[in-house]
Structure formats: C-alpha cells, structure tokens
Amino acid sequence: MELMLEDILDFCTGKQEDGTPMAGSSISVFGLTRAKQPITKQNVTFNQPLEIHTVGGCITVSIDFKKCPEFYRATKICMDWLDKSEDTLIYTIIPMLLEGKITVILRNLVYCDFYEKKNGMLRLILAFDNNETLLFGSDNIDYDSIKAMVDNEFQKKQQELDEELEKYIKEKEELEKESYEMDILGEMDILEDEYSSEDALLHRPGVRFEDDEEGNDND
Structure with a gap:
C-alpha cells in the first residue's frame, strides 16, 4: 500500500491531545571533509508545533518558538545556508504517533524569514522545493x-x-x-x-379634540 505525502503530513502538523507537538524536527547541514568523507557541520533539534502547507511545487513549514537558543540557531543556519549553499541542508521531521517508523525529509531550502507575533512568539517560516521531498520508512512498517x-x-x-x-x-x-x-x-x-x-396625542390620525371655546359655543 502506498502512502501519500499529504497523509503523513497530517501526523506532523499541530499538537497532540496532551498538548505536545505532533512531530519532532531537526535542521542539519552536511558537507565533505578534505578526504571526501561526509560530515555534519551544523545541527539543531527542536520540538515545536508545526504548520505545514503544500502549494504546487512548494512546501512551507511555519514554526512558533519562544525566544530561545533553538530559534536563533535554526534561523542562523538557514540564513547562512541561503547566502552560501555549497553544502547540503536537510530538514528532518519525525511524526511522534508513528514512533519513528516514517521520516519526512525536506531538501532544497528556497526561502527563510521570521517575525514576532502579537503574543511574543517568534515565527520561523521555511519553504522548500516539494519535488525534493522524501519519505523514509522502516522495513517492518505496517x-x-x-x-x-x-x-x-x-x-x-x-x-x-x-x-x-x-x-x-x-x-x-x-x-x-x-x-x-x-x-x-x-x-x-x-x-x-x-x-x-399631549401635542403628539392631539395629532394622532383619526382623533379630533375640540377646544373649550368650541364646546361652549355649541351649548
């Protein structure tokens, strides 16, 4: 049975019933040593609720942080990579409910920005080329x-x-x-x-009042 990316992303977005995030995340930059051996040059892990949207060939991830080291480190890694993208940047998302059986890999970062929300949270927005997105599953996955x-x-x-x-x-x-x-x-x-x-009463339609003088004349 083939699972669609959209199916898995449902397990990555938002929070669980107990308030914990649906997925864990990490951003890593990989390069090569002089001996052409792969090496992890930079890495940051965080556990924040995600908002994920796919539009055409683009997939965006919005992450809300408190003012913490993970936010500044993640932002700096992404900004630096966009300025000088000789190495490989990978965003890894692991859905908690699937117990690590499936991993989402986002590649080819094309956009990075952030802003402060009214509630004081810092929102980091990342966009990737969705054509480069990969799904990895374990051999014994049901x-x-x-x-x-x-x-x-x-x-x-x-x-x-x-x-x-x-x-x-x-x-x-x-x-x-x-x-x-x-x-x-x-x-x-x-x-x-x-x-x-009294003035309004006298001018009601269908009602006519005679004054005292007219009444006396009739007598």
Whole structure:
C-alpha cells in the first residue's frame, strides 16, 4: 500500500491531545571533509508545533518558538545556508504517533524569514522545493495500520470542524435573534416617546379634540 505525502503530513502538523507537538524536527547541514568523507557541520533539534502547507511545487513549514537558543540557531543556519549553499541542508521531521517508523525529509531550502507575533512568539517560516521531498520508512512498517490511523485522524478533524461549524451557526442565530428583539424594543420605545406628549396625542390620525371655546359655543 502506498502512502501519500499529504497523509503523513497530517501526523506532523499541530499538537497532540496532551498538548505536545505532533512531530519532532531537526535542521542539519552536511558537507565533505578534505578526504571526501561526509560530515555534519551544523545541527539543531527542536520540538515545536508545526504548520505545514503544500502549494504546487512548494512546501512551507511555519514554526512558533519562544525566544530561545533553538530559534536563533535554526534561523542562523538557514540564513547562512541561503547566502552560501555549497553544502547540503536537510530538514528532518519525525511524526511522534508513528514512533519513528516514517521520516519526512525536506531538501532544497528556497526561502527563510521570521517575525514576532502579537503574543511574543517568534515565527520561523521555511519553504522548500516539494519535488525534493522524501519519505523514509522502516522495513517492518505496517502500512495498513498507518493508513487506518490516517483515516481515523482525518475523521476526527472532520468531526471537530463540523462541531465548530454547528457551534458557529448556533451562535450566529442567537445573535441575530437578540438583535431582532433589540430592534423591536427600540421601535416600541420610539412609539412611546412619540405619543407620550399631549401635542403628539392631539395629532394622532383619526382623533379630533375640540377646544373649550368650541364646546361652549355649541351649548
């Protein structure tokens, strides 16, 4: 059974029920020694919730950090690599729920930026060439079991969306009802104000009052 990248990314995005991130991450830069032996030149690991989106041939990863060494190190590694990309930069994502049985490898970094959010968190945004994305799985992986987990996770998220939509519709209807009732009460207050004075009462349609002099003349 073949698993699609989108299926695995569902296990990498956001948080688990206990609040811990769905996946662990690392950014590494690999090069060669003078003897042409592979060597890890730079590396940083972190455990932050991820937002992952794929659009065409691009895959973006947004990571929210507190002001911590991991943020500054990850940002510097990526910025430096974009300035001088002689070595190989790899972003490794390991979905926690899959217990390391599948690893997502992102390659060919094409964009890096960051900004501070209103809540004080620092968001690092990375974009990679999605055509270079790789999936690695262990030999004893149970694809049927993982596919079942993917389907279960999808149904769970769909149910959450349905519940949120139902809640939104209910709140919207209640607000509209309250607004309608307030409008009716406002119109009633206006009518009371219009007919509360003697002058307004005298000018009500279909009602005619004779003054005292006219009444005396008729006598």
